[in-house]
Amino acid sequence: MKKRDFLKSVSTILGGMSFGLHFRFIEKKLPKYWIWLRPDFKTKEDEWHTIFAKLKAAGIEAVLPQIYSSHEALFEIEGYTVKERWLEKIIPIAHDHGIQIHAWMWTMPCNDPQIIEKHPEWYVVNRKGEPAYNQPAYVPYYKFLCPRRNEVRQFVQHRVKTLAQIPELDGIHLDYVRMPDVILAKGLQPKYNIIQDQEYPEYDYCYCDYCRSEYQKLSGVDPMDLDDPQNDKDWYEFRYKAVNDMVNQYLVPAAKSGNKAITAAVFPNWQSVRQQWHQWNLDGFLPMLYQGFYNEDILWIGEEVAKAKQRLGNDKPVFAGIFLPHMKDDDLLQAYQHAVEKGANGFSIFAYGNLNPKDYELIKKMTK
Ligand SMILES: [Zn+2]
Incomplete structure (x- = not known):
């Protein structure tokens, strides 16, 4: 790093300008x-x-x-x-x-x-069993x-x-x-000439084999067999968690x-x-x-x-x-x-x- 750049980055560092040992742990603002x-x-x-x-x-x-x-x-x-x-x-x-x-x-x-x-x-795979790699939704x-x-x-x-x-x-x-x-x-x-007044299977993911078997291990149910997946809190949470984790x-x-x-x-x-x-x-x-x-x-x-x-x-x-x-x-x-x-x-x-x-x-x- 050139001296000028070094000084510039130092000047943007948040906090009490503590150099030395703690320097590398301080994040920029x-x-x-x-x-x-x-x-x-x-x-x-x-x-x-x-x-x-x-x-x-x-x-x-x-x-x-x-x-x-x-x-x-x-x-x-x-x-x-x-x-x-x-x-x-x-x-x-x-x-x-x-x-x-x-x-x-x-x-x-x-x-x-x-x-x-x-x-x-x-x-990912939708609720109709269509994988996104060859049957993607929308675009x-x-x-x-x-x-x-x-x-x-x-x-x-x-x-x-x-x-x-x-x-x-x-x-x-x-x-x-x-x-x-x-x-x-x-x-x-x-724009896509569709009306989505509820969750339809062709846009609802992820029902891939791995997600289905993991959910089944946890709940005893194959998500493909859920009667009302869009109102199933556990199935919703399971998918949020996949992204969160x-x-x-x-x-x-x-x-x-x-x-x-x-x-x-x-x-x-x-x-x-x-x-x-x-x-x-x-x-x-x-x-x-x-x-x-x-x-x-x-x-x-x-x-x-x-x-x-x-x-x-x-x-x-x-x-x-x-x-x-x-x-x-x-x-x-x-x-x-x-x-x-x-x-x-x-x-x-x-x-x-x-x-x-x-x-x-x-x-x-x-x-x-
Ligand atoms: Zn999956």
């Missing part, structure tokens, strides 16, 4: 103002400097670059097709401008043809892995561990830590092995995606409060922040995830002010590519 960034290989180094400088001037403290979206990796990792070492390239540039980098990775979907071929049994990429299987947990953990070993990386950000939506957000159902027992320790912050993008309608995130031992949460998909207005964002804080016991930071394409005029500012009143610790904007010049001015006001 978690940012308040985040923005998601989709991959971009065309932008040149000097242009990245301009981009990060502009974001910093607006008050943005962390960028979440998407470095894995279920197939090729955009960082060096063993066993994967590495398309480009994009993450390693942008970290030092961001740091030059005092911006943290938290690597945004998809967690459960896996569209790697080699994995599909070698391990079809790793994939072709909805090929989710089963969060209960040890091999899957280790496969995902390897990715988090590898990221955690990148010394300059500030944090790891999990996305898609869940099962496919058993009920889609209301505003999305017309993967996060808490595999992914959090992997991130902490490299002393990284770990956060996740999560759903407000958490039951529908088997995502009981208030049980996860993460450093912070970035709920995707994209009101348009739920046929709600901007005030709903704050209401959901309040619910999240309550579910978390007011114990963990919640950064309101804001969907830029749903915002008009000064909605962004209004929505965020309301979210702060309801307890938001900051915001995260989706996404960099949707920013227009007037948004920078609004963000400046939001980060003041």
